[in-house]
Amino acid sequence: MSTAIKEPKPKQASPRDYEGHWKADGSPHAHAPKWAKYRTEMTSEFPLPYRGGKNDVLVEHIGKFVKKLDLLRPEKDGPAYLGDKPALTWTYPEVKDVKIGQKMGDLDGVLDEIVKMFNGLGNWGSPLTMCNVLPQGNTAAILASMMAQVFAASLIEGEYSWNVQRAELETAGMLGNLVGWDPLKVGGVFTWGGSGCWTYGVKYGITRVLPNSRNTGVRTDAKLICSEQAHYCQQNCSDWTGMGMDNVIRVKTDVKTNGMDLVHLEEILKDLTARKIPVATVVCTMGTTDSSAFDPIGKVRKLMDRYPNPPGYGKTVLYADAVVGWSWIYFRDYDFAGNPLGFSESVLPILKQNGQAMKEIEVADCIGIDFHKVGFAPYVSSCFLYKDAAEFESLHRRGSDSYLQVRTPYNPMYYTLEVSRTAGGALEGWATLKYFGIEGMQAILGGIMETKHYLRDLIDAEPDMVCVNPDDTGLITLYRVYPKGTNAKVQFQKELSDPAGRADLIENNHLTEAIGNKLFEWIRDGKKVDGKFTPWMSFSTGFRVAEYNRDEKDPEEVVFALKSFPMNVFVTPESMKHVLRCVQEARDEVLKGAGEVSPKRDGLKGHRLVDARKTA
Numbered sequence: 001m002s003t004a005i006k007e008p009k010p011k012q013a014s015p016r017d018y019e020g021h022w023k024a025d026g027s028p029h030a031h032a033p034k035w036a037k038y039r040t041e042m043t044s045e046f047p048l049p050y051r052g053g054k055n056d057v058l059v060e061h062i063g064k065f066v067k068k069l070d071l072l073r074p075e076k077d078g079p080a081y082l083g084d085k086p087a088l089t090w091t092y093p094e095v096k097d098v099k100i101g102q103k104m105g106d107l108d109g110v111l112d113e114i115v116k117m118f119n120g121l122g123n124w125g126s127p128l129t130m131c132n133v134l135p136q137g138n139t140a141a142i143l144a145s146m147m148a149q150v151f152a153a154s155l156i157e158g159e160y161s162w163n164v165q166r167a168e169l170e171t172a173g174m175l176g177n178l179v180g181w182d183p184l185k186v187g188g189v190f191t192w193g194g195s196g197c198w199t200y201g202v203k204y205g206i207t208r209v210l211p212n213s214r215n216t217g218v219r220t221d222a223k224l225i226c227s228e229q230a231h232y233c234q235q236n237c238s239d240w241t242g243m244g245m246d247n248v249i250r251v252k253t254d255v256k257t258n259g260m261d262l263v264h265l266e267e268i269l270k271d272l273t274a275r276k277i278p279v280a281t282v283v284c285t286m287g288t289t290d291s292s293a294f295d296p297i298g299k300v301r302k303l304m305d306r307y308p309n310p311p312g313y314g315k316t317v318l319y320a321d322a323v324v325g326w327s328w329i330y331f332r333d334y335d336f337a338g339n340p341l342g343f344s345e346s347v348l349p350i351l352k353q354n355g356q357a358m359k360e361i362e363v364a365d366c367i368g369i370d371f372h373k374v375g376f377a378p379y380v381s382s383c384f385l386y387k388d389a390a391e392f393e394s395l396h397r398r399g400s401d402s403y404l405q406v407r408t409p410y411n412p413m414y415y416t417l418e419v420s421r422t423a424g425g426a427l428e429g430w431a432t433l434k435y436f437g438i439e440g441m442q443a444i445l446g447g448i449m450e451t452k453h454y455l456r457d458l459i460d461a462e463p464d465m466v467c468v469n470p471d472d473t474g475l476i477t478l479y480r481v482y483p484k485g486t487n488a489k490v491q492f493q494k495e496l497s498d499p500a501g502r503a504d505l506i507e508n509n510h511l512t513e514a515i516g517n518k519l520f521e522w523i524r525d526g527k528k529v530d531g532k533f534t535p536w537m538s539f540s541t542g543f544r545v546a547e548y549n550r551d552e553k554d555p556e557e558v559v560f561a562l563k564s565f566p567m568n569v570f571v572t573p574e575s576m577k578h579v580l581r582c583v584q585e586a587r588d589e590v591l592k593g594a595g596e597v598s599p600k601r602d603g604l605k606g607h608r609l610v611d612a613r614k615t616a
């Protein structure tokens, strides 16, 4: 193909042209090309590489930005969200119909737009916030993470993170010591969440048990064993690792403890052994998200030792999913007799029980730890901790990397899933461990437990309310409220254990859901009860089944419940009392709306705004 018009030949640039774009003071000449002018503008708006510039834009804008962030926060006793616009400001999918601007943007304008996005976001530090395991980040962790952003340390390898590597190495050491492992032998990598830790645990098992799989792919249907209460990210992990979701075997759980049923586990292991099928990973959940159930990990380990994989396969990996429950390890060695922190008699036995449940976690090969859950740090700060660094790191070792040179003794690039990896998570974890110390973490956890028990006592004193997870040892309170005049304790018992209570159970499930949705609506409507804004809570649409539905055949015979997780340090006894007032008020409003004393389903149907999966 030939074209009629000849492209003009670009003028050959000389080195002098480049030198001639700028004046001695760094400003561009009028004749400088447009790219050079943009570049000059950027050098005035990027962070200065050295100290003391009159106008380091980063420092100046952090100051401005902090003021704006402060304005986003409500006045004292304000609502549970930031800013002054509780509604969504966009529609879907139209929001995506947007293009990159042709011209360079205006720095101030971009920052203003960002601040606007936070308008209306839930305020995790508000004493009204108790909806889920969403902790407010502690100051040390937030600033540690900011350092990682400003100076962009990458934990890919030593040259790019230098002394910042200590954050990951020392965190692994501190956590290893906490667990009871030899700190010199442990390793830990920060990754993208509790599901990232799970993925590492599954992959460790696949690699150890099926060594050829690294080259050939997973060609054997090796199994993944976890309990029926294990987190739903089992699907992500078995799917994305190529192990296959059909290879997950779920062990029944004990009706009382919600922990793995050892008899059923043994049946499974015996059967797999007889059929010569290997198990890649066994997952013990050490603290489920809602009910805080612990699998009996010590006994699981003994069973695994009794049923080793068939010849030719490696040894099964035992992964402890402690992403939400890990901080209970802090109570393993608490002096319960002396009680130096002075916890009340009613919570001491529970703290002790949780500490004891964590005692045997040291038999795991690896453990998942989320600092962004009960570690009071921002995202993304999940640590995959492994007992035998030499083994894990050599098993997953890849060859040398031609772009990078080894400059320090620590080079995770050879075995991590990630390539570039922010140091933000490791710094957040490190800062949190250092800042809280043992007693700080014990105080904050024990304090939530004290608050929870206070709420339980308040609920017990209300005739129309009932706590429906009184035996849980975790930090969440689940409860139901009934129409005024109902004896809630008696009514709930009937719904839970008597098949004749089935219709009531379902009807009051709908009432519970409607109250949960009403409370959510109120937050966004700026509703006040007794002159105060209303709490941000959530609800569960089936945290357990009715006793006559043990085989889980009937999806309707489950228990809905309102949920309070008062995990931030600003929650007070006053806020807990206010919560119950608001719940009763919401119930009255729902029943009024339904137009009759006994709510009919249709009158109560609300859209599900709240994430209400069994485990959040």
Ligand SMILES: *Cc1c(COP(=O)(O)O)cnc(C)c1O
Pocket: 192, 193, 194, 195, 196, 198, 231, 233, 285, 287, 288, 289, 321, 323, 324, 370, 382, 616
């Ligand atoms: C939250 C949770 C996960 C998933 O963790 P993410 O950090 O959300 O990825 C896994 N297991 C348990 C028990 C959890 O509570």
